[in-house]
Amino acid sequence: MNEALEPVALRAMLESMLLIRAYEEKAAAMQASGQAAGTCTSVGQEAAAVGVVAALGADDLILTNHRSAGHLLARGADPARLYAEVLGKSTGYCKGKSGSLHISAKELGVVLTSTIVGAELSLAAGVGLAASMQERDSVVACFFGDGAACEGSFHESLNLAAVWKLPILYVCENNQWQAFVHRRETMPMDQVSTWAAAHGMPVATVDGNDVEAVYRAAREGIAHIRATGEPYFLETYTYRQRGHYEPDDQGYVDKAELAAWLARDPIDRLQQNKQFSVVEIQTIQKRVAERIEAAWATAVAAPYPTHADLTADVYA
Amino acid sequence: MQNLTINDAIGQAIAEEMRRDPSVMMFGEGVATKRHELLNEFGARRIRNTPLAEGIIAGAAVGASTMGMRPVIDLLFAPFMTLAMDELVNSAGKLRYMSGGQFRFPLVAMAMTGTGWTVGAQHNHNLEAWFVHSPGLKVVMPSTAADFKGLMKSAIRDDNPVLFFIEMAMAYETGEVPEGEHLVPLGKAAVRRAGNDLTLISYGKSMRACETAASQLAEKGVFAEVIDLRSLKPLDEDAILASARKTGRVVVVHEANRMCGVGAEIAAILAEKAFDSLKAPVLRITSPDVPAPSSYPLELAFAPQADAIVAAAESLLAPTAMTSRPVLTANAG
Numbered sequence A: 001m002n003e004a005l006e007p008v009a010l011r012a013m014l015e016s017m018l019l020i021r022a023y024e025e026k027a028a029a030m031q032a033s034g035q036a037a038g039t040c041t042s043v044g045q046e047a048a049a050v051g052v053v054a055a056l057g058a059d060d061l062i063l064t065n066h067r068s069a070g071h072l073l074a075r076g077a078d079p080a081r082l083y084a085e086v087l088g089k090s091t092g093y094c095k096g097k098s099g100s101l102h103i104s105a106k107e108l109g110v111v112l113t114s115t116i117v118g119a120e121l122s123l124a125a126g127v128g129l130a131a132s133m134q135e136r137d138s139v140v141a142c143f144f145g146d147g148a149a150c151e152g153s154f155h156e157s158l159n160l161a162a163v164w165k166l167p168i169l170y171v172c173e174n175n176q177w178q179a180f181v182h183r184r185e186t187m188p189m190d191q192v193s194t195w196a197a198a199h200g201m202p203v204a205t206v207d208g209n210d211v212e213a214v215y216r217a218a219r220e221g222i223a224h225i226r227a228t229g230e231p232y233f234l235e236t237y238t239y240r241q242r243g244h245y246e247p248d249d250q251g252y253v254d255k256a257e258l259a260a261w262l263a264r265d266p267i268d269r270l271q272q273n274k275q276f277s278v279v280e281i282q283t284i285q286k287r288v289a290e291r292i293e294a295a296w297a298t299a300v301a302a303p304y305p306t307h308a309d310l311t312a313d314v315y316a
Numbered sequence B: 001m002q003n004l005t006i007n008d009a010i011g012q013a014i015a016e017e018m019r020r021d022p023s024v025m026m027f028g029e030g031v032a033t034k035r036h037e038l039l040n041e042f043g044a045r046r047i048r049n050t051p052l053a054e055g056i057i058a059g060a061a062v063g064a065s066t067m068g069m070r071p072v073i074d075l076l077f078a079p080f081m082t083l084a085m086d087e088l089v090n091s092a093g094k095l096r097y098m099s100g101g102q103f104r105f106p107l108v109a110m111a112m113t114g115t116g117w118t119v120g121a122q123h124n125h126n127l128e129a130w131f132v133h134s135p136g137l138k139v140v141m142p143s144t145a146a147d148f149k150g151l152m153k154s155a156i157r158d159d160n161p162v163l164f165f166i167e168m169a170m171a172y173e174t175g176e177v178p179e180g181e182h183l184v185p186l187g188k189a190a191v192r193r194a195g196n197d198l199t200l201i202s203y204g205k206s207m208r209a210c211e212t213a214a215s216q217l218a219e220k221g222v223f224a225e226v227i228d229l230r231s232l233k234p235l236d237e238d239a240i241l242a243s244a245r246k247t248g249r250v251v252v253v254h255e256a257n258r259m260c261g262v263g264a265e266i267a268a269i270l271a272e273k274a275f276d277s278l279k280a281p282v283l284r285i286t287s288p289d290v291p292a293p294s295s296y297p298l299e300l301a302f303a304p305q306a307d308a309i310v311a312a313a314e315s316l317l318a319p320t321a322m323t324s325r326p327v328l329t330a331n332a333g
Helices: A007-032 A046-054 A069-074 A079-086 A119-133 A152-164 A193-198 A211-228 A255-262 A266-271 A278-301 A307-311 B006-020 B036-046 B054-066 B078-092 B128-132 B145-157 B206-219 B237-247 B262-273 B296-302 B306-317
Strands: A061-063 A140-145 A168-174 A203-207 A232-237 B002-005 B024-028 B047-049 B070-077 B108-113 B138-140 B162-167 B174-177 B190-193 B198-202 B224-228 B231-233 B250-257 B283-287
Touching: A007 A046, A007 A069, A007 A079, A007 A211, A007 A266, A007 A278, A046 A069, A046 A140, A046 A168, A046 A211, A046 A232, A046 A266, A061 A119, A069 A079, A079 A278, A119 A140, A119 A152, A119 A168, A119 B054, A119 B078, A152 A168, A152 A193, A152 B054, A168 A193, A168 A211, A193 A203, A193 A232, A203 A211, A211 A232, B002 B006, B002 B145, B006 B024, B006 B036, B006 B145, B006 B174, B024 B036, B024 B054, B036 B047, B054 B070, B054 B078, B070 B078, B078 B108, B078 B128, B108 B145, B128 B138, B128 B162, B128 B231, B128 B262, B138 B145, B145 B162, B145 B174, B190 B206, B198 B206, B198 B237, B198 B306, B206 B224, B206 B250, B206 B306, B224 B237, B237 B250, B237 B262, B250 B262, B250 B306, B262 B283, B283 B306
Parallel strands: A061 A140, A140 A168, A168 A232, A203 A232, B024 B047, B024 B070, B070 B108, B108 B162, B138 B162, B198 B224, B198 B250, B250 B283
Antiparallel strands: B002 B174, B138 B231, B190 B224
């Protein structure tokens, strides 16, 4: 499993990570300049999202949370439709009914996004149950953080998935922060996988800032799920570089810790990979920047929902 | 017609729907243990026991329903639904709207409630109005064995999340139930007894107190119309308004606590839309603002009884009803 990835695959991962970074930084800048509401960015966690999503197949499903842009963009979401959602425009994936916090895109297999921390774990059990009942080959990837792991739904979900043998890839993005509280204040150990192992499923903790390592670990977990139909737990050990939401001055963050993690930035690390020339990286960065600017402009120009939309889509 | 317990009427409805639609399944606490006839017929994949963990039971139903299954879940006792509120209210009730209509949640969540078994306030809490107050959900609370079957079948076929409340004191009582295809639509009240003098509106077990009261009133020459709401959401406004416009006097009766209960909503609807027809204030006979007691005499004092309904009705028919609003005791509101 340790063979080098194809250059083309790595290049695609780099571009995906750069797109996520540029998307989030633009969103934060637009908040700072008063042109958009606040968002919860995933800056610093791009490798964790891209590595896992790259290992998923077309029929696999994703559940995510309030820090979802990375998962959506890695899955191929149109940044213009994501920005439209941030701005409450009718062209968003959720017709402007979500805002930035709970974007689902069923057409991409990103379902039931909830911002209630821990809900994704509860709902993933049902999505996995349906896949199992319908004898589909789908793996259900459920992204959540170390904060959600402290919710009761974490244990309820892992227990049910283990007992009912549900095809769920639990992906804990351990980003060290639970809103404004450091993980070390809320958990007795450093790794969430310790808890997961107690539920009787195979677990792995991987350097979440190394996209190749994340990809390989996810592929291994997915292979296990496809072979057995049973759940697998993958922890991507990473760091939330920005605040809980925008704006957040991060006055509560230990500067030395932040600096140490910035030195391990997942995008810098991948760019240092000798496979990429400076020109190549600049070309990708330029393409990404143009795409983000165009996406923002498209979203700004898009229409708002009409008053008639206020009462639409409550009941089926 | 067949004579079935309400519990068996529910079981028959689920069995018929499971035969008809392979996406229907059922899980919950002791489901496979207690409903062994369903387990025998449909097997352990479709009829499942679960851990005693209401949140994940409801979460599994929400997630499975949006991916094409039609789960029926048994959460046993209504107060335990507080442990599934995120899944039921924030997910099942909201994620269709918040996703711009991408998802639907055809699930049924059952729970028992009500006085009669002296189980106390952590097994008996008529919290149905909580869900009525939450967008995206439907709520039913039948009172006859036939309706339990017919509403369960309709709830399973509905593409929205339906909260299905069962009076535990009635679960093992028998009643006539139509065989085979018997569907009662959600959102339609039933007029159980016609009358011109006043209207009694109720649901669940309190329907009985209303029918007893109506019989007693009839012996005195007062003819009450008795409406069984059956569905609390959608609420059958047309049936409520039609009867109120006919009789001009309305008493709403339910076992749930008084403040912000379904009775408050009905009184508000009548004030807004039938004010000109009202000959007297709308009265509510409800439980007082206390947790459900356990001791049987206290249960009787807590729940609406026929004598209080008769007294309320007579007060509305008194010549001074509009000017001298009756003050009713806890039992009587």
